[in-house]
Amino acid sequence: MIDGRHSQSGWRIVLSGTGGQGVLTAARLLCDCLAERGHNVVSGQLHGMAQRGGSVHSSVMIDSGISPVMGTGRADYVLGLEPVETTRALPLMSSRTVVYMNTAPIIPFVIGQQTVLGDGEAKYPAVDQLVASIRAVTKQVFPLDATRLARECGSGRAVNMIMLGCLLGSEALPCTADDFWNSAAGRIPKGLVETNARAFMSGAKAGRRLRFAAEGRV
Amino acid sequence: MTRYAFEFSEQTRLPVIIRPTTRVCHSSGIVTFGPLPDKRNPIEFTKDPARYVPIPSNARRMRKELTERYAEAARLLQESEFFPRTGDGKKGILASGVSYAYAAQVIDDLGLRDRVTLQQIGAYPIPDKVLAEFLQAVESVLVVEELTPFVEDWVSLAAFRQRRQIPVYGKHSGHLPVEYEYSPDLVEDAMRDYLGLEKRDRSAVAVPELPSRPPVLCPGCPHRASFYLARRAFGKKTIYCNDIGCYTLGYGQPLHACDVLLCMGSSISQASGIARLTGRRTVAYIGDSTFFHSGFPALANAVQAADNITVVILDNYVAAMTGFQPSLTTHDGEGRPAAHGGSHAPDAATPRFSIEDAVRGLGVTEVYSVDPYDEDSALAAFRKARKGTGVNVVVCHSPCAVNERRRRKGQRRATFIIDRERCNACTLCVRMLGCPGILVTDGEYAIDQELCDGCALCAYVCKQKAIVQATERKESV
Ligand code: SF4
Ligand code: SF4
Numbered sequence: 201m202i203d204g205r206h207s208q209s210g211w212r213i214v215l216s217g218t219g220g221q222g223v224l225t226a227a228r229l230l231c232d233c234l235a236e237r238g239h240n241v242v243s244g245q246l247h248g249m250a251q252r253g254g255s256v257h258s259s260v261m262i263d264s265g266i267s268p269v270m271g272t273g274r275a276d277y278v279l280g281l282e283p284v285e286t287t288r289a290l291p292l293m294s295s296r297t298v299v300y301m302n303t304a305p306i307i308p309f310v311i312g313q314q315t316v317l318g319d320g321e322a323k324y325p326a327v328d329q330l331v332a333s334i335r336a337v338t339k340q341v342f343p344l345d346a347t348r349l350a351r352e353c354g355s356g357r358a359v360n361m362i363m364l365g366c367l368l369g370s371e372a373l374p375c376t377a378d379d380f381w382n383s384a385a386g387r388i389p390k391g392l393v394e395t396n397a398r399a400f401m402s403g404a405k406a407g408r409r410l411r412f413a414a415e416g417r418v
Numbered sequence: 419m420t421r422y423a424f425e426f427s428e429q430t431r432l433p434v435i436i437r438p439t440t441r442v443c444h445s446s447g448i449v450t451f452g453p454l455p456d457k458r459n460p461i462e463f464t465k466d467p468a469r470y471v472p473i474p475s476n477a478r479r480m481r482k483e484l485t486e487r488y489a490e491a492a493r494l495l496q497e498s499e500f501f502p503r504t505g506d507g508k509k510g511i512l513a514s515g516v517s518y519a520y521a522a523q524v525i526d527d528l529g530l531r532d533r534v535t536l537q538q539i540g541a542y543p544i545p546d547k548v549l550a551e552f553l554q555a556v557e558s559v560l561v562v563e564e565l566t567p568f569v570e571d572w573v574s575l576a577a578f579r580q581r582r583q584i585p586v587y588g589k590h591s592g593h594l595p596v597e598y599e600y601s602p603d604l605v606e607d608a609m610r611d612y613l614g615l616e617k618r619d620r621s622a623v624a625v626p627e628l629p630s631r632p633p634v635l636c637p638g639c640p641h642r643a644s645f646y647l648a649r650r651a652f653g654k655k656t657i658y659c660n661d662i663g664c665y666t667l668g669y670g671q672p673l674h675a676c677d678v679l680l681c682m683g684s685s686i687s688q689a690s691g692i693a694r695l696t697g698r699r700t701v702a703y704i705g706d707s708t709f710f711h712s713g714f715p716a717l718a719n720a721v722q723a724a725d726n727i728t729v730v731i732l733d734n735y736v737a738a739m740t741g742f743q744p745s746l747t748t749h750d751g752e753g754r755p756a757a758h759g760g761s762h763a764p765d766a767a768t769p770r771f772s773i774e775d776a777v778r779g780l781g782v783t784e785v786y787s788v789d790p791y792d793e794d795s796a797l798a799a800f801r802k803a804r805k806g807t808g809v810n811v812v813v814c815h816s817p818c819a820v821n822e823r824r825r826r827k828g829q830r831r832a833t834f835i836i837d838r839e840r841c842n843a844c845t846l847c848v849r850m851l852g853c854p855g856i857l858v859t860d861g862e863y864a865i866d867q868e869l870c871d872g873c874a875l876c877a878y879v880c881k882q883k884a885i886v887q888a889t890e891r892k893e894s895v
Pocket of ligand 1: 637638833834851853854855856865869870871872873874875876877
């Protein structure tokens with residue numbers, strides 16, 4: 201098992217990404233599934249606007265009190281849908297935290313704009329360096345190209361499902377991948393169910409593989 | 419709480435304000451539904467002018483009743499569930515709002531239950547009895563609340579009245595800041611200080627410098643076209659007064675469409691004032707909903723005063739910023755206005771609201787009706803408006819891009835692409851528009867096919883004719 205929990209009483213999860221990646225949808229599906237199963241769930245939008253291209257971070261707190269926001273170093277699991285946004289959640293991580301991280305960047309358009317307008321020299325950092333800065337805090341970082349996996353499943357937009365699959369496939373939560381999908385399928389618009397199902401299963405497979413690897417039975 | 423508020427309001431005949439602050443509005447938790455009360459529809463109105471007309475003779479009596487009802491409210495709240503107290507330590511913590519959740523979390527995380535007594539303040543007026551019992555139970559108090567030290571001053575006063583000498587810490591003592599939203603970290607630090615615990619070292623985590631993702635107008639947003647064209651007509655020196663809505667994002671680079679902003683409807687009156695004082699034609703930007711909410715009085719006033727202003731009404735048929743609530747110009751695509759909660763649904767006979775007729779009714783004679791995506795005509799209208807005298811109005815009609823996408827249920831227009839051969843990297847599209855769909859990587863210009871909404875504005879701007887419509891929508895795979 202890949203365990204990131206800081207306390208035995210609950211699960212604290214951060215989902216981070218950019219607007220349009222479906223961070224809030226993923227958080228919502230997770231909450232609904234766990235609430236249905238009798239868990240106490242509180243969720244918060246940590247920062248950003250849900251509009252396209254902005255940073256979107258969300259917390260899902262399962263059986264761990266009433267606060268929708270967690271303090272420094274209290275995240276058990278981080279689902280990073282985008283490398284810079286995963287790194288932005290660094291203050292919430294500790295050496296125990298488990299991080300599943302998509303390595304495919306979404307370059308903020310302002311980088312180009314700032315260069316053109318000559319104000320600031322923002323650069324998109326090398327993904328390797330971002331992974332390294334997270335690894336400096338926790339050894340349990342699992343980078344994967346979720347965007348590629350999502351495209352293979354039919355839509356680059358299903359990154360959120362790949363990442364959810366990863367988390368649930370690694371058996372991190374008090375509900376199995378099958379439980380989750382049974383609960384989520386009915387909440388996803390009909391036209392998208394098939395692609396999302398493929399993406400979720402593919403993520404779950406990746407999650408299982410990572411778990412086996414971590415347990416030393418490859 | 420909302421349900422209680424309704425019952426409480428009926429009982430006390432007082433208005434109740436539910437006041438969720440920032441974080442509460444961005445959080446969700448489990449809500450258990452109770453039974454819905456019977457719909458009492460239609461409700462009888464029983465005439466009772468002495469109760470409903472606050473002329474002086476009635477108001478004197480009402481004022482006295484108010485004091486009594488207020489006392490009744492405090493008595494009722496005392497029995498409510500909004501003032502829970504937990505723990506039995508001598509160190510007291512008073513918390514209100516979302517800070518209560520943070521304090522409770524810190525107490526759990528650090529195992530402080532036997533050292534502190536946590537008292538929640540969940541409603542106002544704070545019942546005397548609640549504070550009296552709390553002050554009896556503790557030897558000092560830390561007050562955790564965001565912004566104005568309201569509870570802090572209140573509890574100090576309560577202690578004074580009870581002749582209790584008790585230290586009250588919070589903002590006045592410097593434990594907590596007056597400004598900004600709180601966080602669990604901030605509350606934890608204040609509590610550690612208060613309880614004499616060791617400071618928490620957070621220096622171990624080094625976050626590298628990361629590029630930001632500031633909020634911008636969406637790809638395909640018609641406001642971008644309106645701002646760009648108006649600025650081309652009115653120039654850099656004109657003062658642009660903006661208003662409250664998505665269009666406030668015209669602030670700063672690269673649209674520069676917001677030099678002054680105050681509150682709902684302020685754009686028109688500020689433009690009037692500035693035009694009078696500077697003697698220069700001034701532009702006011704205001705969205706459809708904000709105009710309906712609070713634009714009329716200032717516009718009527720400006721007409722009477724013959725102020726030299728151009729009011730640009732950005733009509734996107736919806737209150738987009740707050741979540742796509744209908745505005746007076748919302749329609750269903752077939753000419754029928756949207757429902758506004760009246761007693762019957764709109765039908766073919768329901769009149770469509772006309773902004774043009776409304777402003778003419780206020781006395782504006784020079785009114786231009788444009789589609790900002792018919793760029794040449796819109797630009798011509800702005801240029802005429804710049805040369806006008808007194809008040810003129812340009813109404814820009816074009817639907818909110820995001821709302822259109824929602825209505826079209828995912829069906830999207832063909833995107834635009836940049837022809838590398840023709841693009842000479844002149845920077846114009848990025849410098850003028852700031853559409854997040856246009857990316858520049860190492861000097862190469864390209865359009866993100868996922869983000870592009872196919873509005874064609876950048877193609878209009880590009881002098882090299884380098885931006886062309888993709889033959890069909892390319893789904894980024
Ligand atoms: S056509 Fe151009 S301006 Fe319009 S959304 Fe696409 S990239 Fe942006
Ligand atoms: S305006 Fe046209 S030529 Fe200039 S950078 Fe943009 S695409 Fe290239």
